Amino acid sequence: xxxxxxxxxxxxxxxxxxxxxxxxxxxxxxxxxxxxxxxxxxxxxxxxxxxxxxxxxxxxxxxxxxxxxxxxxxxxxxxxxxxxxxxxxxxxxxxxxxxxxxxxxxxxxxxxxxxxxxxxxxxxxxxxxxxxxxxxxxxxxxxxxxxxxxxxxxxxxxxxxxxxxxxxxxxxxxxxxxxxxxxxxxxxxxxxxxxxxxxxxxxxxxxxxxxxxxxxxxxxxxxxxxxxxxxxxxxxxxxxxxxxxxxxxxxxxxxxxxxxxxxxxxxxxxxxxxxxxxxxxxxxxxxxxxxxxxxxxxxxxxxxxxxxxxxxxxxxxxxxxxxxxxxxxxxxxxxxxxxxxxxxxxxxxxxxxx
Numbered sequence: 001x002x003x004x005x006x007x008x009x010x011x012x013x014x015x016x017x018x019x020x021x022x023x024x025x026x027x028x029x030x031x032x033x034x035x036x037x038x039x040x041x042x043x044x045x046x047x048x049x050x051x052x053x054x055x056x057x058x059x060x061x062x063x064x065x066x067x068x069x070x071x072x073x074x075x076x077x078x079x080x081x082x083x084x085x086x087x088x089x090x091x092x093x094x095x096x097x098x099x100x101x102x103x104x105x106x107x108x109x110x111x112x113x114x115x116x117x118x119x120x121x122x123x124x125x126x127x128x129x130x131x132x133x134x135x136x137x138x139x140x141x142x143x144x145x146x147x148x149x150x151x152x153x154x155x156x157x158x159x160x161x162x163x164x165x166x167x168x169x170x171x172x173x174x175x176x177x178x179x180x181x182x183x184x185x186x187x188x189x190x191x192x193x194x195x196x197x198x199x200x201x202x203x204x205x206x207x208x209x210x211x212x213x214x215x216x217x218x219x220x221x222x223x224x225x226x227x228x229x230x231x232x233x234x235x236x237x238x239x240x241x242x243x244x245x246x247x248x249x250x251x252x253x254x255x256x257x258x259x260x261x262x263x264x265x266x267x268x269x270x271x272x273x274x275x276x277x278x279x280x281x282x283x284x285x286x287x288x289x290x291x292x293x294x295x296x297x298x299x300x301x302x303x304x305x306x307x308x309x310x311x312x313x314x315x316x317x318x319x320x321x322x323x324x325x326x327x328x329x330x331x332x333x334x335x336x337x338x339x340x341x342x343x344x345x346x347x348x349x350x351x352x353x354x
Contacts, residue, residue, distance in 0.1 A: 043070045043104055045095040050199040052092050059088045062095075062108065077101035092182045092196060119193065120180040123311040124235045125275075127173050132274045139189050146272075148190045149176065162198055164206045164224070174228040174306030177201040197309075204312055212319040220252055222302075227318055232306035233296075235314040236265045236275075243337050244317035250326050250339075259327070261296035269307040270294040330354065 043066055051062055063074050078085045084102060086109035099107065117139070121130055131145035148154060149172040156167035165175055177200040183192045206213075216227055230251060238247045254261055268278035270292045290298040294307065326339040328346035332353035340346035 042098055042100050043074060044098045049095045050092065050196045051095065052200065052203070053088055053090055055090055057088060057090075059085070059108070062088070062093065062104075074101045074104065077105075094184075094192070094196075116182045117185050117189070118180065118182055121176070121178040121193075121197065121309070123178045123314075124232075124308045125178060126269065126308045127171060127176065128272055129274045129276075129308075130176070134189070145190050145193075148194060149173070158194075158198065162202060164202065169225070170305060172198070174225075174232050174309060175201050176309045177204060178309050178311050205315055209315070209319060216319050220256075222255075226302055228310070228315075229302045229306045231310040231315045231318045232308045233261070233263050233266060233303075234317055235310035236308050237263050238337070240335075240337075241313045241317075244314055245320060245322035246324060246326065246339065247329065248317040249321035249323055250329055252321060253325075253327050255301070257327075258300070260298070260300055261302070263296045266303050266307050267292050267295040267297065269303065269305075275308075 043063060045066075053061060063071050066074075078101070081102075084105050086105050088108065093108065095104075095107075119134075119139075125133075127146050127149045131140070131143065134140045134145055135142040150170065152167070152170075155165075155169060155172065158172070159165055159167040162175075165172070172194065176194065176197040179197075179200055181193060181196050181200075183189050183196075213224055213227060216222070217224060220227075222230070230248065233251065234244050234248050238244050251261055251263075253259075264283050264287065265275070265278075267283060267286055267289070268275055271278060271282075286292060286295065287297050289295055293299055294303040296303065324339070325341045328340040328343065328349075330338055330346070330349055330353065332338060336353075338349045338353055340349055
């Protein structure tokens with residue numbers, strides 16, 4: 001009996017070890033959870049974070065991408081200080097650094113009443129257009145925006161923060177999303193504008209279309225950057241959204257068949273000036289210049305860089321073109337577009353509508 005009892009006691013001791021181990025693990029988990037509950041960290045925006053609040057958005061959009069413990073810190077403060085919780089307004093908010101929940105709420109409540117400049121970048125504007133407009137309005141000195149967006153060191157620095165371009169490009173053209181932005185008049189306008197444009201490109205173009213871009217790259221044998229270049233040409237060539245998918249397909253057709261793209265407007269980019277200064281007379285004078293790498297009337301393939309900043313409609317048209325047999329198009333004086341499959345049909349359209 002004594003021997004049997006000793007054996008069972010030893011067996012029970014051996015069985016107790018898993019329970020002890022489980023208890024230790026549970027204690028560690030509870031300790032970690034308890035730390036996050038009772039000592040949550042203050043919200044930290046590790047790099048300049050631009051958050052665009054639109055109609056219908058809630059305060060949660062400000063902190064939804066923060067770590068869980070930092071989100072918890074905000075929620076606990078809001079629950080214990082309901083009178084300090086601000087109402088969120090449609091605005092472009094910029095956060096950078098470490099804030100207590102109280103500081104964060106104060107900043108949000110004060111932001112829309114500060115001195116802000118409302119500035120709109122129109123679709124299809126190039127860095128030269130934007131620079132000229134900012135300078136004409138007295139917001140910057142001529143050349144400031146161009147210098148910032150073509151600075152190799154700045155491009156390399158920004159490419160560490162954004163995965164949709166790299167430091168080997170010569171300018172940020174194509175990624176400076178056209179939209180309406182609110183800028184702090186007491187801060188560096190160019191830096192703010194470029195940062196917000198890149199963030200908007202990321203949220204409106206890059207992130208929602210990662211799969212579509214990958215599929216288009218494989219289907220049309222074009223790099224990501226070349227798809228942006230093509231979208232910028234579509235943007236400049238066609239203003240009506242409903243026509244853009246067909247125009248995009250015409251360009252794909254021409255590229256695949258080894259034809260010239262024949263987009264007159266592209267040659268203007270070579271002159272590094274606003275498009276308003278590149279008149280039809282200048283285009284006609286330079287249409288045969290094969291030394292201009294942006295002249296798609298004389299040089300095969302796509303230009304070396306985007307020629308403007310396309311909006312989401314133009315980019316979507318490149319990612320989802322309307323497949324047709326068309327190879328040509330032209331606009332009559334009233335803006336109506338006319339397509340053709342053969343050069344003979346195109347020449348007839350010229351005769352009939354121009």
